[in-house]
Amino acid sequence: MATKQQVASAARGLFAAHGYVATTIAAIAEAADIPAPTIYSAFGTKASILRAIAWGVASALDVDRSHDAALAEPDPARGLRLAANIQRRQYELMYDVVAIYAEAARTDPDIARDLQTIMANRERAFRRHIEAIAAHLAPGVSLSDAVDIYLTLVLPEVYRTLVLEQGWTADRYETWLADTLIHQLLHRDS
Numbered sequence: 001m002a003t004k005q006q007v008a009s010a011a012r013g014l015f016a017a018h019g020y021v022a023t024t025i026a027a028i029a030e031a032a033d034i035p036a037p038t039i040y041s042a043f044g045t046k047a048s049i050l051r052a053i054a055w056g057v058a059s060a061l062d063v064d065r066s067h068d069a070a071l072a073e074p075d076p077a078r079g080l081r082l083a084a085n086i087q088r089r090q091y092e093l094m095y096d097v098v099a100i101y102a103e104a105a106r107t108d109p110d111i112a113r114d115l116q117t118i119m120a121n122r123e124r125a126f127r128r129h130i131e132a133i134a135a136h137l138a139p140g141v142s143l144s145d146a147v148d149i150y151l152t153l154v155l156p157e158v159y160r161t162l163v164l165e166q167g168w169t170a171d172r173y174e175t176w177l178a179d180t181l182i183h184q185l186l187h188r189d190s
Contacts, residue, residue: 007032007039008056011049016096020050020104020111047110050100057094061086067125076133077182083129084178088170091159098156126150130185138187149184153177 010032014023025046029036043049066086073079091098101118104111130137130146137146152158154177162168162176 003034003038004042004052005056007034007042008049008053011046012053012096012100015050015053015100015104020046020100021107045110047104047108047114050097050104050111051114054094054097054101057097061090061093067129071129071132076136076186079129079133080181080185081178084174084181087154087159087177088174091156091163091173092170095156095159095164099160102156123147123151126154133186136186138185141185146185150181153180153184 007028011023011028014027014031018027023046025036025039028046028049029039032039039049043052066082066089070079070082070086073082101111101115105115106112127143127147130143130150134143134146137143141149159173163170163173168176
């Protein structure tokens with residue numbers, strides 16, 4: 001297990017610095033100070049290493065339990081604030097992994113399938129949230145429109161632009177996201 005964590009840590013740094021495509025197993029082996037045959041034995045492929053990185057970070061977030069708390073919140077505005085906090089924490093802990101997955105999906109069919117599954121699960125979770133607050137949606141905002149708005153506001157490109165490129169703090173991003181979700185989705189009396 002320690003070897004796998006060492007490999008995953010080295011690979012994550014290399015993927016983020018040099019890109020998924022440009023990073024070889026040999027480079028990961030050198031950075032992790034672990035022989036390449038051991039890496040192949042432990043993981044098999046570079047895609048498997050990326051999956052291990054993603055699962056490791058995602059499990060630390062416990063997103064499902066956090067989403068359940070947001071869904072259970074009786075105040076729809078408070079629930080959207082909880083959702084904004086979840087999104088912020090995800091990007092703070094794993095924006096690099098999100099970006100690596102997007103790059104890898106362009107060249108690796110296995111990762112592309114993984115990414116499709118991840119995006120479908122993400123949309124399903126957002127749709128569940130919107131359905132839970134449907135009675136509070138602003139006039140003229142359909143369930144479908146609300147999901148589209150939600151998906152657009154939480155795009156990784158929005159986080160990258162505001163936080164990584166424009167220098168917003170994570171607190172400012174979270175507040176903006178929550179306020180914008182509330183303003184765009186909820187009836188003014190909610």
